[in-house]
Amino acid sequence: MHEKIFEGFCISSFILNKKLKVALTYNLKPEEENSFEYAMVSPLSKNSTTYNDTFAEWDTIETVNSIKSALELFHNVIMIEANEDAYEKFKKERPDIVFNFAECAYGISREGQIPAMLDMLRIPYTGSDPLTMMTCLDKARTKEILSYYGVPTAKFITAENLADIENHNLEYPLFIKPVGEGSGKGIFNNSFIQNKTELQQRLQQCLQTYNQPCIIEEYLPGREFTVAILGNDSETEVLPIIEINFSQLPSGILPVYSFEAKWIYDTRQNPLDIFTCPANIESSLQEKIKGIALKTYKILRCKDWSRIDIRLDSKGEPNIIEVNPLPGVLPDPSDNSCFPKAARAAGLSYEEMINKVLIAAAKRHKLI
Incomplete structure (x- = not known):
């Protein structure tokens, strides 16, 4: 059954001749009012229009379980929460590889904390190294580096x-x-x-x-796009480009992918038709967007996967907004999560997408 469903990469998986012991690292949204959704969008006070976005980066149990289930199709999975106890658990469990999906909680180094632990213990993991993780989280440092290399940014x-x-x-x-x-x-x-x-x-x-x-x-007043990238070196793949269409937002809401647009107005219960994938753009613009995304991916030394946000300036030229080496992957299509949306447009199921990330990392670490 798996050979048929995952014919695009099942051979690579079985080259290992064994199931890997995969540790899945994660941060789970704390429950408030028995609802993860409430925790993401609750007003700070009864009459407030400023929302509590404290745990917006963390994941729901649905997402964590979906990644776990995808990995379990081929491998043995253990769960390690990304907290102060993680280091000792890695040291004790010694997984073959870690599927790192942890945002962590404190400081500008937070997305690099789990990779740094794993580097010290010499345990392979998916995704970018601590330096790339911390650089990309710091939007100013990212833009400084890109500017040095002549990559357009505001x-x-x-x-x-x-x-x-x-x-x-x-x-x-x-x-x-x-x-x-x-x-x-x-x-x-x-x-x-x-x-x-x-x-x-x-x-x-x-x-x-x-x-x-x-x-x-x-x-930047122009159109906005996001580009999902998967793989490394010659096998790096740009998935179908997504355009974000702000015309569906309520009147008076700024045409940017803000917290309101992402979590308040576009919900599973009331999804907005806010994305076009593949983006309906002329081939010349498509090539420009792909080119700048790949150049950014390489300059910042991203590994295995990333999502890169791009917006056009007043002259219609693509500019890098942000780089996300730890992209969100909500499993339900009605949640409008961009990386899975691009993967589906490329013909990949959610399970295939997750396992392709793992295989890209396994190849890079010479486990395959």
Whole structure:
């Protein structure tokens, strides 16, 4: 049965001649009001329009179990929660490879913490190394590196206090967000800034809420795309490009993939027709987007998989917005999770997608 379903890569899996012992690392959303969804979108107070996005990056039990089930089709899977006890569990269990899906909780290093443990213990794992993980989480460092290599990205500054924005040379409108968050955290409708007063107010709020520097960049007014990439070296594959269509958002909502767009208005109960995959674009733009995504993937030394967000500037040229070396993979198609959506458009089931990531890592670590 598996040979038929997974004919694209089952041979590679069985070259191992044994089942691997795979550890799955994860961070689970804490339950609030017996609902993961509530934990993601609850207002900070009864009359608040600012949402509690604390655990937006963590995963639901549904996602964790879906990844586990996909891996169990071929391998023996153990679960290791990404907390302070993880190191000793890795040391005791000594898995053949770790499917790393852990965001962790604290600091700009958090997405690199599990890979760093595994590097120290010399245990293979999926995904990028600690340096790439930490670099990509820091949006400013990412843009600095890409700018050095001539990859287009919006002009920006970082700010740790109000004094840092006194003499900036950016042109309004601007866009502001925390320097080291993901999954839409800190990106709201009021992140769009049209004047100095708005910038001061939003910066102060952002600094107080997220306790980290903020990145302020010139707003890119064009179309938005996201590109899922799978594999390494000559086997690196760009999955069908996704365009995000903001016309389906309620009137008055900013045309960006904000926290509101991602978690409030586009829900499983009321999904919006917000994505087109494959994107309906001319071949020249498609090649530009693929080219800049692959160049970014290589420059930042991403491994096995990543999702790269791109937006067009006023001249229609693709600019890198963010790089996600640990992409979200919600299993239910109605959740509009981008990496699985691109994989389905490429003809891959959810299980195939997960196992292709594992195989890419196993090849890289010479387990195959």
